[in-house]
Amino acid sequence: AQSVSQHNHHVILSEAASLELGCNYSYGGTVNLFWYVQYPGQHLQLLLKYFSGDPLVKGIKGFEAEFIKSKFSFNLRKPSVQWSDTAEYFCAVSFMTTDSWGKLQFGAGTQVVVTP
Amino acid sequence: NAGVTQTPKFQVLKTGQSMTLQCAQDMNHNSMYWYRQDPGMGLRLIYYSASEGTTDKGEVPNGYNVSRLNKREFSLRLESAAPSQTSVYFCASNRAGGGAYEQYFGPGTRLTVT
Numbered sequence: 652a653q654s655v656s657q658h659n660h661h662v663i664l665s666e667a668a669s670l671e672l673g674c675n676y677s678y679g680g681t682v683n684l685f686w687y688v689q690y691p692g693q694h695l696q697l698l699l700k701y702f703s704g705d706p707l708v709k710g711i712k713g714f715e716a717e718f719i720k721s722k723f724s725f726n727l728r729k730p731s732v733q734w735s736d737t738a739e740y741f742c743a744v745s746f747m748t749t750d751s752w753g754k755l756q757f758g759a760g761t762q763v764v765v766t767p
Numbered sequence: 768n769a770g771v772t773q774t775p776k777f778q779v780l781k782t783g784q785s786m787t788l789q790c791a792q793d794m795n796h797n798s799m800y801w802y803r804q805d806p807g808m809g810l811r812l813i814y815y816s817a818s819e820g821t822t823d824k825g826e827v828p829n830g831y832n833v834s835r836l837n838k839r840e841f842s843l844r845l846e847s848a849a850p851s852q853t854s855v856y857f858c859a860s861n862r863a864g865g866g867a868y869e870q871y872f873g874p875g876t877r878l879t880v881t
Contacts, residue, residue, distance in 0.1 A: 660807065683867065694771075694857065695810075695872040702867075741809055745867075754825065755870060757802075757809035 653678040653746045657758035665766050666734055672727040672761050674742030683745040684725040685755070686716055690738045698740075701725065712736070737765045769793055771873035773858050779879045780848040788843040788876050790858030797863045799841035800825075800870065801833060803854040810857065816841055818863075848880045 658673035676682060686698040699710025706718040716727045725742060742758040771792045780786055792799065797818045802810040802825075812825030814833040822833050830852060832844045841860075845852055855877050859870040 655809075685869070687872075694874045695859075697869050700869060743810075754812060754815065755800075756826075757811070759807055759809045 653744070653748075653756060655742055655744045655756050655758040657740075657742050657761050659761050660759065661762045661764075663764045663766065664732060667731050668765075670727075670729045670732050670736070670763065672740055672742075672763070674725045674727065674758055676723050676725070676744045676746075678723070678744075678746050678748075681747040683747065684716075684718060685743040685745070686710065686714070686725075686727050687741045687743060687757075688738045689741065689760075695741065698727070732763075732765050734765050734767055736763060738763060771858055771860055771871050773856075773873040773876050775876060776874065777877050779881065780845075781881055782849060784848050785844065785846050786848065786878075787845075788856055788858075788878075789840070790842065790873060791840045792858075792860040792871070793839065794860065794862075794871065795838070796860040796871075797838070798861050799835065800859040801831070801841070801843045802857045802859065803827065803852075804857060804875070805854050813843065813856075845878075848878075850880045852878065853880045854878060 654677045684701040687695045688698050689695045701708045701718045709715045739760045741760045743755045774789045800815045801813040804810050811827045816822045816835040819838045834842045855875050858873040861868040861870045
């Protein structure tokens with residue numbers, strides 16, 4: 652069965668530090684990849700997505716992610732975080748199989764806390 | 768555009784009680800979804816509706832039923848609530864297909880079953 656894993660469940664860092672969150676999936680076929688963010692008390696919103704083309708994608712709020720097909724990974728990065736980046740981050744993968752119809756499967760999430 | 772709306776925002780039920788969570792979207796989306804979010808487990812798909820008139824089970828459908836009332840509305844029903852159904856429930860929608868288009872999420876319903 653396909654799966655999505657996020658390496659870190661909880662990350663604490665200081666403002667201006669760089670952030671990298673890992674996401675791996677298990678499936679050898681076509682995938683669509685997403686990162687969602689959930690700010691405290693808010694609903695999920697899309698940070699960025701990858702369907703095809705340039706494996707380095709840029710999203711909102713200075714976030715970017717790189718798809719490395721050989722490593723089945725889609726890591727999220729931000730060079731310099733701000734206190735307002737405190738949130739929970741979810742990697743989501745759509746496995747384009749006939750069974751799954753492209754349903755999204757989410758990772759467990761990474762809680763990021765940015766300290767002033 | 769309100770996007771995806773959900774009611775209620777909070778609910779406390781006793782074991783065995785029933786309730787219906789309501790979801791509506793005003794984006795003319797074809798597909799709608801119900802997820803539950805539990806700590807350390809991310810979001811898990813309960814049921815989805817690929818288009819008006821169709822519904823299908825997701826990863827964790829036991830104990831739930833759904834109705835796609837029309838293109839706008841997709842409700843989730845708990846017939847006999849259990850403490851294991853304590854969770855935050857999110858409704859989502861997208862233009863079509865599970866993975867080809869971004870999903871838009873509602874604000875969530877926090878449900879506690881005692």
